[in-house]
Amino acid sequence: MKILLANPNTSQAVTDRIAAVARAAASPGTTIQAVTAAVGAPYIATRAEAVIGARAVLELFAEHADGADAAVVAAFGDPGLGAARELLSIPVVGMAEAAMLTACMLGRRFAIITFSPTLGPWYQEIVDYNGLTSRCSGVHCLDEAFADVVHVAEEKSAQLAALCTRAVAAGAEVCILGGAPLAGLAFGIAQRVAVPLVDGVAAAVRQAETLAALRPRRPVAGSFRRPDAKAMTGLSAPLARLFGGTG
Numbered sequence: 001m002k003i004l005l006a007n008p009n010t011s012q013a014v015t016d017r018i019a020a021v022a023r024a025a026a027s028p029g030t031t032i033q034a035v036t037a038a039v040g041a042p043y044i045a046t047r048a049e050a051v052i053g054a055r056a057v058l059e060l061f062a063e064h065a066d067g068a069d070a071a072v073v074a075a076f077g078d079p080g081l082g083a084a085r086e087l088l089s090i091p092v093v094g095m096a097e098a099a100m101l102t103a104c105m106l107g108r109r110f111a112i113i114t115f116s117p118t119l120g121p122w123y124q125e126i127v128d129y130n131g132l133t134s135r136c137s138g139v140h141c142l143d144e145a146f147a148d149v150v151h152v153a154e155e156k157s158a159q160l161a162a163l164c165t166r167a168v169a170a171g172a173e174v175c176i177l178g179g180a181p182l183a184g185l186a187f188g189i190a191q192r193v194a195v196p197l198v199d200g201v202a203a204a205v206r207q208a209e210t211l212a213a214l215r216p217r218r219p220v221a222g223s224f225r226r227p228d229a230k231a232m233t234g235l236s237a238p239l240a241r242l243f244g245g246t247g
Helices: 012-025 047-064 081-087 095-104 117-129 149-155 157-169 185-192 200-214 237-244
Strands: 002-007 031-036 070-073 092-094 110-114 136-141 174-177 197-199
Touching: 002 012, 002 047, 002 200, 012 031, 012 149, 012 200, 031 047, 047 081, 047 117, 047 237, 070 081, 070 200, 081 092, 092 095, 092 200, 095 110, 095 117, 095 174, 095 197, 095 200, 110 117, 110 157, 117 136, 136 157, 149 157, 157 174, 157 185, 185 197, 197 200
Parallel strands: 002 031, 002 070, 070 092, 110 136, 110 174, 174 197
Antiparallel strands: none
């Protein structure tokens, strides 16, 4: 099985971090291909940056999805997820959606823990979009400066573990470590928190493997059916083919 991970951030170091966690989580025999956006922000933290990231996701999938059995949007806010599901013929999984749905199988209410207050409103909208507001006890953001987004997980591990503990005291039965730069942190601080911790990358890879193995039929009706082909202007050749071909 081959799974394509598309990082819509421009940081190759973050992609390398995601890829390492993905390969550790994947089943034996699963190949992980991780690719990085050429344009956009080093890490997506706002709605405006997410719009740019969504375009980057479609470009990456258009260029690299041939031969993949499933694809992952490797940014926690899942930019471009719905659009990719319309255009690709393989299952597409988002980190945030996979993390939240996994958390719902581990407890009644989950909290999202992240490293910057700018992420809070956007992440809350992602919860609402997925219809999980009643299952989410809150989005908890660390409000401290950090030196480097690539190493924020190591730099702020103690503070993020403490934030998880406060979320548990406020009613969370599961905590999700939200944000691609926090990939892998859940495993490092698991013994410091009294409830299960969910890593979005690991959850997305496992969900992608499951969906690929189930071989679901492509929808011909509903939210993610393929849109009718139309002439597109100014797109890269791979992306234009994705819109006009079979996906």
